[in-house]
Amino acid sequence: MKAPDFAYARPADLGAALALLAEHGTEAQPLAGGQSLMPMMNFRLAAPEILIDLSDVAELRGLERTRDTVRIGAMTRYRDLEDWPDLGGTLPLVAMALPHIAHDAIRNRGTIGGSIALCDPAAELPAVMRVLAAEIEVAGAEGSRRVAADDFFTGFYETACGEEELIVAIHVPVAEADRVYGFHELAQRHGDYAMAGVALSALSPNPIRSLRAAFFGIAATPVRLPDLEAALEGLTACEAQAAVTAALEGLDLLADTKASADMRRHLSGVVLKRALEAM
Amino acid sequence: MDKTREITLTVNGESVTARVPVRMNLVDFLRNELELTGSHVGCEHGVCGACTLLMDGRTTRACLTLAVQADGAEVVTVEGLAASGRSAALARAFTERNALQCGFCTPGMLASAVTWVEGGGSAERDAIRAHISGNYCRCTGYQSIVDAIADVAGSKAEDAA
Ligand SMILES: Cc1cc2nc3c(=O)[nH]c(=O)nc-3n(C[C@H](O)[C@H](O)[C@H](O)COP(=O)(O)OP(=O)(O)OC[C@H]3O[C@@H](n4cnc5c(N)ncnc54)[C@H](O)[C@@H]3O)c2cc1C
Ligand code: FES
Ligand code: FES
Numbered sequence: 174m175k176a177p178d179f180a181y182a183r184p185a186d187l188g189a190a191l192a193l194l195a196e197h198g199t200e201a202q203p204l205a206g207g208q209s210l211m212p213m214m215n216f217r218l219a220a221p222e223i224l225i226d227l228s229d230v231a232e233l234r235g236l237e238r239t240r241d242t243v244r245i246g247a248m249t250r251y252r253d254l255e256d257w258p259d260l261g262g263t264l265p266l267v268a269m270a271l272p273h274i275a276h277d278a279i280r281n282r283g284t285i286g287g288s289i290a291l292c293d294p295a296a297e298l299p300a301v302m303r304v305l306a307a308e309i310e311v312a313g314a315e316g317s318r319r320v321a322a323d324d325f326f327t328g329f330y331e332t333a334c335g336e337e338e339l340i341v342a343i344h345v346p347v348a349e350a351d352r353v354y355g356f357h358e359l360a361q362r363h364g365d366y367a368m369a370g371v372a373l374s375a376l377s378p379n380p381i382r383s384l385r386a387a388f389f390g391i392a393a394t395p396v397r398l399p400d401l402e403a404a405l406e407g408l409t410a411c412e413a414q415a416a417v418t419a420a421l422e423g424l425d426l427l428a429d430t431k432a433s434a435d436m437r438r439h440l441s442g443v444v445l446k447r448a449l450e451a452m
Numbered sequence: 453m454d455k456t457r458e459i460t461l462t463v464n465g466e467s468v469t470a471r472v473p474v475r476m477n478l479v480d481f482l483r484n485e486l487e488l489t490g491s492h493v494g495c496e497h498g499v500c501g502a503c504t505l506l507m508d509g510r511t512t513r514a515c516l517t518l519a520v521q522a523d524g525a526e527v528v529t530v531e532g533l534a535a536s537g538r539s540a541a542l543a544r545a546f547t548e549r550n551a552l553q554c555g556f557c558t559p560g561m562l563a564s565a566v567t568w569v570e571g572g573g574s575a576e577r578d579a580i581r582a583h584i585s586g587n588y589c590r591c592t593g594y595q596s597i598v599d600a601i602a603d604v605a606g607s608k609a610e611d612a613a
Contacts, residue, residue, distance in 0.1 A: 174496060180453035181474035181520055211477075211516040212497035223453055224474075226521065252510065276586025277564060278504050278511040363585040 176214035180223045187232040187312060187339070193225050194337045195314055203227055203339060205248060205287035208279050232312075233286065233341060238263055241347050247286025247340045255280065263347045266305060266372055269356035270297040276364040286340045289325070292332045292394065294427060295366035297358070299326050300387035300395035304372045307345040313338035329393040353378055357448035358390065359440050361431060366390065368432040369440035371448050378452035381405045381413060386445065391426050391437040410449035414442035459523040463488070464532030472519045479503040479514035481522075482529060490530035490559045494588075501587035504560035505529045511567050530559035539566055541607075545600035553591035561587050565601045575606035 184190040194201055202221035204210055213219040227233055227248055235246040236257060243263055245254070251271055254260055261268045274280060274288075274297050288298045289309060302309070302322040309325050310317055311334045320333045327333055334340055348354065355378060358370030367390035376382040384405050388396040401420040405413050418438055426434040460469040463486060472481055477496075482488045482505075494502035496515045503514040506528040533539035539562050545551070552558045561584065568583050580601050581594070589597060 175477075175480075176475050178455070178475055180455055181457065181518070182453060183520075207516050207518070207521070208498060208513070211518075215496050215515075228521065272582070276501070277567070277583055278501065278513050278586050279498060281510040281512055282517070363582050 174215050174217060177217060177220045179221055182223060183226040183229050185229050187230050190225055190227060190230050190339060191314060197223050199336055201225055206283040208283040209291050243345045243347060245285050245343045245345060247342055249285045251280035251283050264345060265348050266301055266354040270301050273297055273358050285343060289343060290334060290340050292326050292330055294393055295390040297389060300389035301372045303387040303395050303397050304374050304385045305345050307343050309343055310341045311338045312341045317341060326394040352376060353452050355448035355452040357444040359444060369437050369444050371444045373448055378449045379410045381408050388441050391441055410446045413449060414446040417445050418442040457520050459520055461522050462526045464528055474520050476519045477515055478517040478519050478522050481519035488529050488531050492556055492559055501560040502557060504563045506563055511563050530562055533562060533566060541604045545603045549596045549600040551592060551596040551600040557587055557589040561597060568601060569604050569608055573605050575602040577602060
């Protein structure tokens with residue numbers, strides 16, 4: 174299908190974009206790469222009256238490393254990150270996740286800010302940002318503020334970014350020299366949304382020391398369970414698999430035509446074990 | 453607020469200026485306004501890859517891109533790839549390997565294959581499969597498409613050696 178009728182604006186800077194959002198409220202929706210919003214509009218699941226194209230807003234661009242953080246402008250495309258020569262050295266977990274996100278042509282257009290703003294339950298980057306303790310910078314009429322990734326993803330396609338705010342940038346701490354990073358996901362085909370996946374970092378993977386793990390594709394938002402992380406201390410990858418399957422019992426997990434909640438619980442243990450063993 | 457907008461872009465090397473409805477997507481603009489019907493329309497939600505073309509050198513879903521977003525861009529469709537000879541080796545290999553039956557997926561497949569080969573992609577089958585994972589083919593079963601891309605990637609690597 175085609176998208177329903179809408180009007181279109183391409184503001185030249187952040188101030189103008191925020192003013193349009195303030196003026197039009199819920200009738201307006203920001204357009205970044207369009208790789209999720211356009212399908213939703215073509216399906217008529219979304220019908221904004223006004224699209225605010227962010228592509229000319231310079232404040233949302235750029236990819237800069239300072240001493241211990243990388244600032245990823247919201248309009249940075251997946252491809253820009255993949256092509257960044259410093260990616261593997263500074264953000265190895267992001268480098269591991271990127272090839273699993275959609276397909277070549279989608280990564281050429283889709284943006285980091287769009288992925289974080291959408292908060293799709295199966296999206297890789299929200300989970301990655303929780304593991305890395307990134308901060309999301311949002312701007313509104315009152316100025317800008319930073320929200321910890323752990324507090325940002327608040328519900329099913331819901332985030333702490335207000336309707337009249339925009340995500341400006343993601344600030345991601347550079348990899349710590351003593352930590353190792355791991356990633357694994359299971360999807361029906363390469364590039365499909367994951368049925369279950371995990372992003373993690375640890376001082377040592379097997380036996381586990383000081384683990385941070387976020388599961389995606391299994392619940393409304395990325396799942397991080399600090400109690401579970403503590404309980405996994407000292408366990409082997411095999412023992413961790415069983416512990417995860419048990420810990421997810423009773424949690425409200427997704428169920429759809431691809432996988433039941435029980436299957437997702439099982440696959441969560443599998444992806445954790447495989448990620449640990451590959452680290 | 454605008455419901456139509458004037459855009460200027462380069463399509464297959466030629467500059468084009470047009471006033472378009474803002475809700476018109478790029479593939480409809482190319483097919484219906486410019487009569488470049490090589491880019492196909494399948495799903496219109498980014499899944500099948502039939503509409504894949506090159507925008508500023510990168511493969512792009514023309515069904516998920518508004519024509520107004522292509523303002524200032526350089527667009528190359530399968531017609532442009534053929535006319536410039538950029539896809540000639542791939543087109544030959546596709547024919548030799550029977551890498552198309554109905555041909556519906558072929559324009560998008562070629563766009564993806566061109567960026568793989570031009571980017572120095574390897575002849576390794578798994579890597580080629582990952583690269584074309586966003587292009588569906590309902591006829592061939594993919595083996596022959598991977599064969600064709602591997603042939604061209606392999607002979608390019610040999611030439612370079
Ligand atoms: C076939 C297919 C497969 C895919 N597979 C995956 C996958 O495996 N994993 C995955 O993570 N994603 C996948 N995606 C989605 C893709 O990654 C999207 O690009 C991404 O989720 C959204 O980024 P975007 O820039 O395209 O945002 P858009 O589609 O433009 O916008 C998405 C939402 O975010 C809002 N928004 C955008 N930017 C901002 C901002 N700066 N501030 C506030 N709000 C903003 C928009 O208003 C909209 O509501 C897939 C998409 C397709 C079509
Ligand atoms: S028509 Fe664009 S991806 Fe299917
Ligand atoms: S040849 Fe028919 S869809 Fe590929």
